[in-house]
Amino acid sequence: MLVQRCRLDQHRLIVPVSVSKPTFESGIFSQNFAQSEYRALVDTGAQRTVISRSVIAENLLMRVGHMEFGGLHGPRTHTRYLAALGLWGRRVYPADSSISYEQSEQSLFALEDPLEIVNMDDNANFDVILGFDVLKNFNFSFDHQSRLFEIQLGN
Amino acid sequence: MSSQVELNYSWFKANLASLIKQHRGAHALIHDRAISGYYPSSLEAVTAGLTKFGEGNFSVEVIDDRVEDLGFYSHVGSALQA
Numbered sequence: 001m002l003v004q005r006c007r008l009d010q011h012r013l014i015v016p017v018s019v020s021k022p023t024f025e026s027g028i029f030s031q032n033f034a035q036s037e038y039r040a041l042v043d044t045g046a047q048r049t050v051i052s053r054s055v056i057a058e059n060l061l062m063r064v065g066h067m068e069f070g071g072l073h074g075p076r077t078h079t080r081y082l083a084a085l086g087l088w089g090r091r092v093y094p095a096d097s098s099i100s101y102e103q104s105e106q107s108l109f110a111l112e113d114p115l116e117i118v119n120m121d122d123n124a125n126f127d128v129i130l131g132f133d134v135l136k137n138f139n140f141s142f143d144h145q146s147r148l149f150e151i152q153l154g155n
Numbered sequence: 156m157s158s159q160v161e162l163n164y165s166w167f168k169a170n171l172a173s174l175i176k177q178h179r180g181a182h183a184l185i186h187d188r189a190i191s192g193y194y195p196s197s198l199e200a201v202t203a204g205l206t207k208f209g210e211g212n213f214s215v216e217v218i219d220d221r222v223e224d225l226g227f228y229s230h231v232g233s234a235l236q237a
Contacts, residue, residue, distance in 0.1 A: 024205045046226030063160050064201050065215045070222040071229045078225075079160075080215075082201060116197055120228050129228055 002153040004089040013042040013149045016088040017128055021060050022114040029114050031084035038127035046131030050120045055127045078118035086110040089153040109153035163214040178218045186213045
C-alpha cells in the first residue's frame with residue numbers, strides 16, 4: 001500500500017506533491033512530472049485545490065477560465081488553470097518486514113485526469129492547498145494521540 | 156493586449172443573466188466572445204476547446220451565480236500576503 005504520512009506542523013498538515021502541465025495530443029491528456037516537490041496544505045474545507053502564482057508560472061499551466069469564491073470581504077474572482085497533480089508517498093510493508101515506512105523509497109501517485117485549480121498569492125508556508133476535489137478520491141485519517149495524518153494513495 | 160480568456164470573461168459576465176435562464180450549471184466553451192458549446196463538465200469543454208481552437212484560443216466558464224469556498228484561503232488568505 002502506498003501512503004503518505006505526516007505529523008501536525010503548527011496545527012497544519014503539509015504533504016509533498018508535484019505539479020505539471022498536462023500535454024494534449026490526439027484528444028488525449030498525458031502527464032510527465034519533474035521531480036520537484038511542493039508543500040501542500042491539507043484543507044478539507046476547501047472545495048477546490050489552489051496553487052500559488054509562482055508554481056503556476058514555473059510549470060506554465062494553461063489558463064482556462066475564471067471562478068468566483070466567497071470570503072470575509074465578499075466574493076473574489078480567481079483564474080482557473082489546468083494542472084496535472086501527483087502526491088508523493090511511501091510503500092508500507094507488512095509489520096514483519098525489515099523495511100520501515102521511513103526506509104522505503106518515495107513514489108509519486110499521479111491523479112489520472114487533469115485537475116482544474118485556481119490561483120492564490122505566494123506565501124512562505126505552502127505552495128498548494130489540497131482541497132476536497134482531490135481529497136475525495138482517497139481514504140485518509142488522523143490519529144489524535146500520535147498527531148499522525150495518513151492518506152492512502154493506492155496499492 | 157487582453158487575452159482571449161479575459162475578453163471572453165468580460166463578455167460572459169455581461170451575458171450571464173440571460174445564459175443562466177436556460178443553461179444553469181453547464182460549462183460554456185467560449186471562443187471569440189461567442190458560445191461554441193455547452194458541456195456537462197469543465198474537462199469535456201476544455202477537451203473540445205483544445206481540439207477545435209488550440210491552447211490560448213478559447214475559455215471555459217461555469218454558468219452559475221453561486222460562489223465556492225476555498226476554505227483556509229477564503230478566510231485568512233489575505234493575511235498570507237504579508
